[in-house]
Amino acid sequence: MQRNSGKTFKAIVIGVSTGGVTALKKLLGGLPTDFPLPILVVSHISPDSDDGLAVLLDTLCSIHVKEANEGELIMPGTVYLAPANYHLLLERDSTIAFSIDSPVNFARPSVDVLFESAADVYNKTLIGILLTGAGNDGSKGMLKIKNRGGTVIVQDPVDAEMDSMPKSALQLLKADYVVCLKNIPELLHNIVEGKL
Amino acid sequence: MTQMTGDEISDIEIKLLMEGLFQVYGHDFRDYSEASLRRRLNQWLSTSGFATISLAQSQLLRDRALFETLLRGITVNVSEMFRDPSFFKAIREHIVPYLKTYPFVKIWHAGCASGEEAYSMAILLIEEGLQGRFRIYATDINEEVIQKAQGGIYPLQELQHFTRNYQNAGGTGSFSDYYTARYDHAILSANLRENIVFAAHSLAVDADFGEMNMILCRNVMIYFKQPLKERVLALFDSSLITGGFLCLGTKETLDNRNISSQYETIVPRMQIYRKRYAKK
Incomplete structure (x- = not known):
């Protein structure tokens, strides 16, 4: 229980694939408008998608949700979604970068690309969350976050619409928390407030 | 310490x-x-x-x-033919009518990688009746990739995707007319290549190209820091005729740049800009 005490967190990254819309509605829907950290999300979407998912989530959630813009400085209380067909990365000055490098794990945007670049920037002050999805994108990224001293949360495979992404991560690393989706907002609140 | x-x-x-x-x-x-x-x-x-x-x-x-x-x-920059079909559709619908008013059209495709988008533009302009009236200067920093672009040979497995993009981009013909399949590769028609000059060019150190009617630089500057972005945009500005078009990637913008005020947005979400005529 001492594990995270005294830690201050700077950002949260979330990776999700199949079942993403429902999962993000639940998770982000449970966060308050004044949530104290910026949140970056990679959700696997088809290459020709527009910003519809961000617009939808923004209307359903109290926290502000938007599609990420290139060069944008990330702010607390805001959720940034990776646009379709671009990898989302983070620069050391906490601004958003894009790349059209080849798909990673058959995905662009790829969860691993975001997680690994965010781990480079935030090290132990980063929280990584891996949710439902097919395939294994995000596992390597979660391992890097963990190795850099960050906190990793994996959706309980039993609770996930598709369990292979969470399962794959759990085979690679020991998560700090394995929880059901509905409990993540409260868990985040407690972690960020230093109650855990 | x-x-x-x-x-x-x-x-x-x-x-x-x-x-x-x-x-x-x-x-x-x-x-x-x-x-x-x-x-x-x-x-x-x-x-x-x-x-x-x-x-x-x-x-x-x-x-x-x-x-x-x-x-x-x-x-290495990866690309695909007719990437962002709605962008190419916008070029066809909104920009080609302007291009048709010129006797000859010069286009600079900066950061062309293995040439997919340059060939896409050639197909589009030929379908719009500009055959023989345009030249595309396709440049990239990487000489090896330029050689690949010159060959116009792509893995057959990608062609299905390219064909779908072509159709969504408002292609008026049959995409299969533009290539010949051999084993597991497709080679693009020689008449497309006739319109394109491939050359090595570094946006970071080399000089401008003169008198372009249109410059495309899509998803190249996303890898550059601000000072280099400004350098490249100044390079484009000096290479573009008044009334010429500047096209960026769909997630790039000309907002808050040194040259912003000299450009107007022509197709908003597609990041197609036009260099303004001088104010009287």
């Missing part, structure tokens, strides 16, 4: 190497955005057999062949 972390040290190694590569080979990556550069360098490093950038540096600065492998790794 406290010991630096491994990350901090590797950031310094990258800076030192970029300075060395510039001085030895003239290739300037000092103003490339770090996140992608770091990822690409680490990928190269993991296949190179060197444990750190510093250990690789000595040989990189002396062995051009090794440097070429690194160059390939950090400048």
Whole structure:
């Protein structure tokens, strides 16, 4: 229980694939408008998608949700979604970068690309969350976050619409928390407030 | 002084190497955005057999062949034919009518990678009746990739995707008329290549191209830091005729740049801009 005490967190990254819309509605829907950290999300979407998912989530959630813009400085209380067909990365000055490098794990945007670049920037002050999805994108990224001293949360495979992404991560690393989706907002609140 | 972390040290190694590569080979990556550069360098490093950038540096600065492998790794830009079909549709519907008013149209495709988008533009302009009235100057920093672009040969497995893009981009013909399939590759028709001049050109160090009617530079500057972005935009500005068109990637914008005020937005979400006629 001492594990995270005294830690201050700077950002949260979330990776999700199949079942993403429902999962993000639940998770982000449970966060308050004044949530104290910026949140970056990679959700696997088809290459020709527009910003519809961000617009939808923004209307359903109290926290502000938007599609990420290139060069944008990330702010607390805001959720940034990776646009379709671009990898989302983070620069050391906490601004958003894009790349059209080849798909990673058959995905662009790829969860691993975001997680690994965010781990480079935030090290132990980063929280990584891996949710439902097919395939294994995000596992390597979660391992890097963990190795850099960050906190990793994996959706309980039993609770996930598709369990292979969470399962794959759990085979690679020991998560700090394995929880059901509905409990993540409260868990985040407690972690960020230093109650855990 | 406290010991630096491994990350901090590797950031310094990258800076030192970029300075060395510039001085030895003239290739300037000092103003490339770090996140992608770091990822690409680490990928190269993991296949190179060197444990750190510093250990690789000595040989990189002396062995051009090794440097070429690194160059390939950090400048590779992937593309596809008719990437963002709605962009090409917008060109067809909103820009081609202007281009048709000129006796001859010159287009600079900056950062053309393996040529997919340059060929896409050639197909579009031919379908719009501009055959023989346009030339595309397609440039990239990477000479190897330019050679590949000249060949116009792509894996057959990608053609299905290209065909779908072509249709969504408002193609008026049959995409299969533009290539011949051989074994597992497709070679694009020679008459497309006739309209394109491929050349090596570095946006970071080389000079402008004159008198262009349209410049496309899509998803290239996303890898550049602000000062290099400004340099490249100034280069484009001096290469573009008044009333010419500047096209960026759909997630790039001309907002808050030095040249912004001289440009008007023509197709908002597609990032197609036009250089204004001088104010009277």
